[in-house]
Amino acid sequence: MPFSADAGGWQLWPLLTWLAGLAAQGGGGPLRFAGQTLLYLLLAGTAGLLCTGPAWKKCLDAVAVLGFGVLCLGAMADLVNRVGDAAQQCQTYLAAFVPVFSGVLALGGQASGAAAYGGLFFAVSGFLAMGIERVLLPVMRIYFCFSVSASVWGDSAAAEAAGLFGRCLNWLLRGCGALFGIVLGLQNVLAGLADNAAVRMGGTALAGAIPLVGDAAAAALSGAAAAVHLLKGGLALALVVTLCTAFLPVFLRCALYYLAFSVSAIAAAGCGQRQCAGICRLLAEGARLCASILTLYFFMVFLSTALLLITGNGGM
Amino acid sequence: MLIIRIAVLAVVGGVLSLSLKKDQPAFAFLLSVAGTAALLLGIAGQMRPLLGYLQALAGSGQTQSIQCLVRVLGIALAAQFAADTCRDAGMQAAAAGAELCGRVLALAQALPLLQTLVDTLLSLLQ
Structure with a gap:
């Protein structure tokens, strides 16, 4: 990053330049791919027009869909690898970040929050990263292979089966997202309430038990907690910026691939390439599912950190 | 013109x-x-x-796919022309033979592409 994690020192132009750099990282590949697919479809459509016999047109369509399948599968293999790398990169960063953040939380009087963050959250994020690498991404690879094979085969039943596979993955991801959101959100709220009560009790006990200086001690406790709260905010901001650096280019890539496939589906239908249009529709759904996987992981990490930041206020 | x-x-x-x-x-x-x-x-x-x-x-980019498509198009046009010429001369069997030869040659051109697709599928699944 060209700037520090201290938000007070940020300026607009370096921030915009950084965001543009991230966007360029994610956008170049899909745009080139879109150009290649549109060119290929145009060529296939022209070849179909030049051949007048229906038998030869079928032969050309079969060759065109083979070539299109090769073109698309290569791009999707690259996308799936990048999604896996982004999740792994984030998990590696969290392995270093979580102990530090938990320590700061404990220092600020959020012992329950620190335990929740260092224990449950880290375990859940590790479980999700492993689930993405070992389960979701292999399933996505199977989905891509099945979609291309079904479209090359040309049977409508196989294409319907591939579509159903995609819808099942969609429902599975929605269920996972809802489950993790409920569990982590609830855990963070309860930990925050317990910590707030504990710090308030500590302040009250100090003011009541120690004469004369008890009030000053209670005020000093609140002041120290506020300072630690600021440090906590800076660390959380650093996490968010790191997450954005890891996820934004890949998320943008997924979105651009989705757009590229959607436009290619229209172009393929216009050129009379029905099977190529089927590949485009199914792989557009696959790119959307990859973006959903990234969003699930990103918001699980972001939500947990943000809730701890918001609900734990050190007794203020 | x-x-x-x-x-x-x-x-x-x-x-x-x-x-x-x-x-x-x-x-x-x-x-x-x-x-x-x-x-x-x-x-x-x-x-x-x-x-x-x-x-x-x-x-x-994507040299193999585009080259294969252009070659198959060339084979299709040549085979179509040969078959139609034979039909003009009243030789239906020769026309069918010319079309069959064209299809076999087109399949031979598409085989490397099919192999590349299978290899990509296998590498994605492994």
Whole structure:
């Protein structure tokens, strides 16, 4: 990053330049791919027009869909690898970040929050990263292979089966997202309430038990907690910026691939390439599912950190 | 204009072929083949820049897919022309043979592409 994690020192132009750099990282590949697919479809459509016999047109369509399948599968293999790398990169960063953040939380009087963050959250994020690498991404690879094979085969039943596979993955991801959101959100709220009560009790006990200086001690406790709260905010901001650096280019890539496939589906239908249009529709759904996987992981990490930041206020 | 010259050539060739067909069917057949070849030669000059453009595009990426498609198109057009010429001469069996040869050659051209697709599928699944 060209700037520090201290938000007070940020300026607009370096921030915009950084965001543009991230966007360029994610956008170049899909745009080139879109150009290649549109060119290929145009060529296939022209070849179909030049051949007048229906038998030869079928032969050309079969060759065109083979070539299109090769073109698309290569791009999707690259996308799936990048999604896996982004999740792994984030998990590696969290392995270093979580102990530090938990320590700061404990220092600020959020012992329950620190335990929740260092224990449950880290375990859940590790479980999700492993689930993405070992389960979701292999399933996505199977989905891509099945979609291309079904479209090359040309049977409508196989294409319907591939579509159903995609819808099942969609429902599975929605269920996972809802489950993790409920569990982590609830855990963070309860930990925050317990910590707030504990710090308030500590302040009250100090003011009541120690004469004369008890009030000053209670005020000093609140002041120290506020300072630690600021440090906590800076660390959380650093996490968010790191997450954005890891996820934004890949998320943008997924979105651009989705757009590229959607436009290619229209172009393929216009050129009379029905099977190529089927590949485009199914792989557009696959790119959307990859973006959903990234969003699930990103918001699980972001939500947990943000809730701890918001609900734990050190007794203020 | 080129299209008008091509149309005139096609009409003249057709009329001459019809007039010779009754008395000299062999010469009528040769005339129709020569007329078709002349039409294709006339359009060959227009194909050169198009083929150059396709080669430049193939050089930009996905060479195998585009080259395979262009080769299969060439085979399809040649086989179609041969089959139609044989049908003009009343040789249905030769026409079917020409089409079969064309399909086999097109399949042979598509096999490397199929192999690449299978390899990509296997590498994605492993």
